[in-house]
Ligand SMILES: [Zn+2]
């Protein structure tokens with residue numbers, strides 16, 4: 614029998630351990646995918662810790678709904694190895710990206726196509742075993758997305774960082790028709806966002822980051838202007854450059870400072886979408902929602918439909934490729950350690 618080799622979480626706040634079990638046989642509509650690439654994401658660190666930091670010494674426990682040993686990893690690309698008797702439309706050997714944000718299929722969110730928001734979900738690498746492994750079991754072929762001619766590592770990264778940026782920016786489309794959007798924070802997701810914003814919006818976005826080298830990289834990648842939010846005159850400079858403020862802002866950082874900056878430069882009727890999870894408390898006079906007719910919206914990954922859309926955008930050649938460093942699966946813990954220490958530029962993707 615084929616063995617399923619995994620780098621598993623066997624205890625919280627402890628290094629991953631190799632565990633080996635018999636490979637599951639796909640039943641009914643299930644598909645067994647041999648993992649060829651799996652991206653390493655910041656949220657894997659939180660899952661390994663068992664909590665998210667909310668700022669101000671507060672944490673959010675995320676250990677519920679997961680039995681150990683558990684396999685992390687939600688940015689998966691691979692090839693179909695075996696299909697269940699009812700898994701139609703997919704054949705062994707097919708190269709696919711795996712949409713990981715799989716819901717129960719029965720709740721109101723799932724019925725509306727928002728499986729990413731399902732509260733009794735089976736999100737791969739979060740509440741069902743994920744891709745730091747030789748194989749992953751996917752409940753239905755509809756979660757598999759053809760990605761040729763993209764690189765498999767890029768296709769994998771699209772399932773979380775790409776999808777998150779795409780879903781956030783799609784929520785700003787109408788607002789971005791009125792003027793350049795502002796993107797705050799140019800890490801991996803933010804740089805992907807810059808590329809997606811250039812494809813989706815009529816004007817190139819403006820950007821803000823406290824790191825001068827990231828501002829420079831964004832200007833090289835087509836940002837219309839770059840601002841340092843730590844500069845006390847930055848708010849005024851953005852207002853001046855945009856003729857009174859932006860209608861669309863995306864906060865890829867998700868800290869008190871980044872959201873204060875993003876909302877501080879909104880024009881009347883403006884909207885800020887938050888995807889970042891850095892943490893921190895946010896306060897604003899309630900009257901500002903009214904006086905500025907302001908919207909602040911959070912978004913969490915994206916829907917299956919949006920995953921197909923962002924892959925289609927990438928396949929059409931409209932997205933710039935992220936810097937990706939490939940490392941063998943056996944180095945998963947070292948990759949997590951590097952990510953935690955801030956030693957990573959772009960994305961780390963594990964290879965089989
Ligand atoms: Zn992720």
Ligand SMILES: [Zn+2]
Nearest residue numbers: 717720723731
């Ligand atoms: Zn559901």
